[in-house]
Amino acid sequence: MPSGALLFQSVILGLLLGGLYALLAAGLTLYFGIMRVVMIAHSAFLILAAYLAWWSHTRLGVDPLLSMVVTVPLFFGAGVLLQRLLLARLRAATLTMMSVLLTFAIAVTIEGLLGYAFTGTQRRIQLGYGSASFGLFGARIAVVKLIAFGLAAVALLTLYLLMKKTTFGWALRATIQHRDAARLVGIETEKVAGYGFGIGLATAAVGGTALALDTTIYPSLHWHWIGPLMAIIVVGGLGSVPGAAMAAMVLGMAQSLLQIPLGTTWAQTIFYLALFATLAFRPQGFFGGRLAQRF
Amino acid sequence: MTNRYRRIRWLTALGATMTLALTACGGDGGGDSAGSDDPIVVGISLPLTGDFSEPGKGVQRGYEAWAKITNDKGGLLGRKVELKILDDQSNADRVVADYEQLIGSDQVDLVVGPFSTRLVVPAARVAEEYGMLFVEPAGAAKEVFEQGFKNLFYAAPAVANDHYNHLAEYLLALPADQRPKTAAYAAMDDPFAQGTAYGLKEKLEAAGIRTVVDEVYPPNTTDFGSIAAKIAASRADIVVGGSQYQDGVNLIVALQQLKYQPKLAAFSTAPTNPEFAAAIGNKTEGILSPTGYTQKAPYPSNKEFVEKYTAQFGTPPEEDEANAYTTGQVVAAAVTAVGCAEQGECQKKLVEWVRGNTVETVVGPLSWDETGKPKGAHMIQQWVGGEIQIVLPADAKETDLVYPKPAW
Numbered sequence: 001m002p003s004g005a006l007l008f009q010s011v012i013l014g015l016l017l018g019g020l021y022a023l024l025a026a027g028l029t030l031y032f033g034i035m036r037v038v039m040i041a042h043s044a045f046l047i048l049a050a051y052l053a054w055w056s057h058t059r060l061g062v063d064p065l066l067s068m069v070v071t072v073p074l075f076f077g078a079g080v081l082l083q084r085l086l087l088a089r090l091r092a093a094t095l096t097m098m099s100v101l102l103t104f105a106i107a108v109t110i111e112g113l114l115g116y117a118f119t120g121t122q123r124r125i126q127l128g129y130g131s132a133s134f135g136l137f138g139a140r141i142a143v144v145k146l147i148a149f150g151l152a153a154v155a156l157l158t159l160y161l162l163m164k165k166t167t168f169g170w171a172l173r174a175t176i177q178h179r180d181a182a183r184l185v186g187i188e189t190e191k192v193a194g195y196g197f198g199i200g201l202a203t204a205a206v207g208g209t210a211l212a213l214d215t216t217i218y219p220s221l222h223w224h225w226i227g228p229l230m231a232i233i234v235v236g237g238l239g240s241v242p243g244a245a246m247a248a249m250v251l252g253m254a255q256s257l258l259q260i261p262l263g264t265t266w267a268q269t270i271f272y273l274a275l276f277a278t279l280a281f282r283p284q285g286f287f288g289g290r291l292a293q294r295f
Numbered sequence: 296m297t298n299r300y301r302r303i304r305w306l307t308a309l310g311a312t313m314t315l316a317l318t319a320c321g322g323d324g325g326g327d328s329a330g331s332d333d334p335i336v337v338g339i340s341l342p343l344t345g346d347f348s349e350p351g352k353g354v355q356r357g358y359e360a361w362a363k364i365t366n367d368k369g370g371l372l373g374r375k376v377e378l379k380i381l382d383d384q385s386n387a388d389r390v391v392a393d394y395e396q397l398i399g400s401d402q403v404d405l406v407v408g409p410f411s412t413r414l415v416v417p418a419a420r421v422a423e424e425y426g427m428l429f430v431e432p433a434g435a436a437k438e439v440f441e442q443g444f445k446n447l448f449y450a451a452p453a454v455a456n457d458h459y460n461h462l463a464e465y466l467l468a469l470p471a472d473q474r475p476k477t478a479a480y481a482a483m484d485d486p487f488a489q490g491t492a493y494g495l496k497e498k499l500e501a502a503g504i505r506t507v508v509d510e511v512y513p514p515n516t517t518d519f520g521s522i523a524a525k526i527a528a529s530r531a532d533i534v535v536g537g538s539q540y541q542d543g544v545n546l547i548v549a550l551q552q553l554k555y556q557p558k559l560a561a562f563s564t565a566p567t568n569p570e571f572a573a574a575i576g577n578k579t580e581g582i583l584s585p586t587g588y589t590q591k592a593p594y595p596s597n598k599e600f601v602e603k604y605t606a607q608f609g610t611p612p613e614e615d616e617a618n619a620y621t622t623g624q625v626v627a628a629a630v631t632a633v634g635c636a637e638q639g640e641c642q643k644k645l646v647e648w649v650r651g652n653t654v655e656t657v658v659g660p661l662s663w664d665e666t667g668k669p670k671g672a673h674m675i676q677q678w679v680g681g682e683i684q685i686v687l688p689a690d691a692k693e694t695d696l697v698y699p700k701p702a703w
Contacts, residue, residue: 002528003528005528006524006525006528009524009527009528009553010521010524013520013521013524014521016520017518017520121570122540122541122544122570122574123570123574124544124570124573124574124575126573126574126576126577127576128576130548130575130576131548131551131552131575131576131578132552133552133553133554140527140552140553140554142520142549142552142553144552145520145552214548215517215545216540216541216544216545216574218541221517223515224515224517225517255518255521256520256521259521259522259525260521260525263510263511263512264510264511264512264513264516264521264522265484265511265512265513267521268513268516
């Protein structure tokens with residue numbers, strides 16, 4: 001029987017991990033909602049942002065968090081261009097399938113370019129507070145993990161307010177819910193979809209920076225992330241940002257707690273078990289998201 | 296399968312014919328004297344392209360350095376050494392064909408091994424059929440020594456499970472009140488990484504040091520917080536990591552974040568990486584690691600190797616290069632002692648010599664058991680005073696092992 005202290009520590013770690021997962025998965029579910037696009041390259045963009053954070057820290061000496069001043073607008077622009085120039089050209093009938101191929105190609109290209117520019121050497125941002133932590137009722141909370149969690153909270157809250165309180169957000173949600181109807185009421189769905197895609201990629205910039213704070217990065221790392229992130233957005237209900245966030249918290253916590261009795265290898269399978277269970281019993285997802293019912 | 300058996304049968308026939316033919320030649324007494332001006336041709340197949348191309352090229356540089364240094368000193372038995380290197384594209388079928396070609400049609404005088412366990416085993420099988428001495432620079436996995444090879448020798452100090460032997464001896468020799476009582480192990484699900492940690496685990500468990508955490512994680516693990524939480528909660532006296540690189544770094548940082556302070560922390564591979572100190576923010580003090588090769592090792596031939604290698608290639612040698620060079624040294628020692636280098640009867644004498652003797656190499660003195668497994672152990676290095684230094688064994692140490700280690 002694990003001690004109370006270990007359980008409490010695992011709950012804390014699970015919360016922090018779940019927050020990070022929520023941030024990393026937010027963009028992925030947004031793309032699918034807006035365009036029915038399965039964006040395999042999302043995690044590659046995360047790693048790209050992580051590399052940019054590492055690069056600006058090591059070469060330019062600025063705090064990795066400051067790199068977001070550049071990467072967030074940059075990724076937003078790249079997202080808009082990506083949607084308008086490439087994804088919008090795919091035929092609607094085969095969009096989901098073809099988007100897998102297209103974004104797979106983008107992922108491999110990013111990985112290759114990262115390897116070319118920074119070599120395959122594994123990198124880690126060296127922060128003065130990298131291993132700093134503070135105590136909370138006997139558990140330890142690492143400063144970098146808390147910063148990553150804070151970034152996730154801020155980014156997701158901003159996204160939520162944007163979607164709920166602004167006209168653009170309404171247009172975006174209308175586009176997600178029913179594209180044709182949205183067009184009928186005068187929403188320029190093409191443009192909205194482009195911006196929506198940009199926002200999705202902008203979350204990757206924030207997520208990648210959060211990731212870089214506490215992980216060793218290397219060009220092929222994104223393959224380790226895409227599987228769990230895909231599972232999260234399916235469990236959360238494809239296209240639902242709050243759903244993905246809920247699923248991320250639950251799965252992150254489950255992974256952290258299951259690690260105590262089962263060990264790392266089996267604890268990881270929780271993502272795929274949850275994916276199977278969702279597809280078998282509740283394809284529309286467990287948290288919100290009525291969208292997937294139509295597929 | 297049938298195809299393969301047919302090939303092996305065909306090969307055996309060819310091998311037998313050739314052995315007869317060669318014995319016949321030998322009968323003329325031609326052997327040594329007739330070919331004394333010809334170079335000694337050493338056949339090698341290496342993965343110069345494909346999965347193992349990076350280490351494969353390292354091994355190639357090691358062999359080239361050995362040939363050059365040997366030839367600069369007048370060669371072997373007064374004959375020049377010439378390498379004949381084929382590219383097996385990291386492919387196990389190619390490696391078999393390559394060694395058949397080298398031994399069968401190219402009639403090389405000696406062969407040495409390729410890189411990685413996956414290629415060493417099939418290559419060794421061919422060498423075995425032809426009765427050739429087969430010293431190899433890579434192939435530390437257990438399976439290599441379970442095939443019943445009679446001619447194979449692994450030219451490195453130890454297989455994975457024996458890497459920590461010096462550390463185990465050191466810990467068990469401590470007075471009872473200082474000896475650690477509990478240990479935590481975390482190892483990557485990889486035969487090499489796991490082998491190192493489990494080798495130490497076996498010895499410590501046998502001596503009564505209790506295992507309180509025993510975690511195995513898959514190579515794609517991205518989060519080490521939970522593993523670290525388990526280890527920290529166990530308050531184990533020592534922590535042992537069977538790590539490659541990024542997993543070792545991430546686990547150490549996660550442990551530091553949880554303020555876990557063990558008396559001893561040993562991790563394979565990661566701490567010897569040049570990026571290591573920067574990656575964990577210089578909080579390296581006291582971390583231990585086994586190492587098969589270091590440029591600083593005090594063995595006499597190593598000084599010469601590092602100097603001449605650096606002059607030839609511009610950078611100092613790493614472990615792959617050193618292992619290949621060691622392979623060359625072992626073969627050269629055998630050839631010099633026995634006084635022959637050609638196919639046939641001579642190979643048997645070379646094998647016998649290597650089995651019965653100890654060879655001084657750049658990684659220290661090497662000797663082997665009947666399966667070709669080296670009898671040594673790896674040197675243990677420790678981060679002391681901001682740099683990684685040899686602490687064990689006693690005859691090679693640069694400084695004393697610090698135990699219990701200072702807080703990180």
